[in-house]
Amino acid sequence: MNEIPGETTQEQTFYEQVGGEETFRRLVHRFYEGVAADPLLRPMYPEEDLGPAEERLALFLMQYWGGPRTYSDHRGHPRLRMRHAPFTVDQEAHDAWLRHMRAALDDLALAPEHEAELWRYLTYAAASMVNTAG
Template sequence: MAEQVTFYEAVGGEATFHRLVHRFYQGVAEDPELRPMYPEEDLGPAEERLRLFLIQYWGGPNTYSQRRGHPRLRMRHVPFVIDEAQRDRWLAHMRAAVEELELPEPLEKQLWDYFTMAARSLVNTPT
């Protein structure tokens, strides 16, 4: 019986998630609506948190939970006002990052479907 490959392994492991998240935060750093949501001057810690979360979510090492506990995605985002416009800006930066990975279509779709679902679930302020 063949060992099942995780999504994390199928897309290239840590290096792929590093590229994805780094490219995403390059966009966020220049975004006048999203940048103020990150209190740190250096986005490096936020980049690391997202990278570790995604690595764990997609079947890689569970370093995120070891360092930060259960992800509790919605709870961690409650302090931030997130409306549909901010969601759409977040998704635009993530879309650019995903496209740069040039993943095979089924893997890209799986990744993108997750991001759109997660982004929709974090909206907490009516527009």
């Protein structure tokens, strides 16, 4: 008979590895500081206060990377392309979005392997939101 050890190690999620909620909130807050001053991106956020958009993105990223399911509990399936469909997302918007996200990610000073993995996802996500040629 094989015994199961009393203590088994469970692998940490990416969310846990990078510092959890605090890390994702810092990333998203820094990103929206850039968006707030960007004449191309700011009009894509119709709320006067960017706080609700900041909260939605933070919750989405936390859930995506293995954190709490709060985003889905409150908003259902992410349906990212559908939610962005009302806005013109062209190459210029894509580049601006990534520029602000790059600055935010750099500020986190994550371990190189975590930074690379998160950046791969962010560049993929940005590309998948493009809905207009140009």
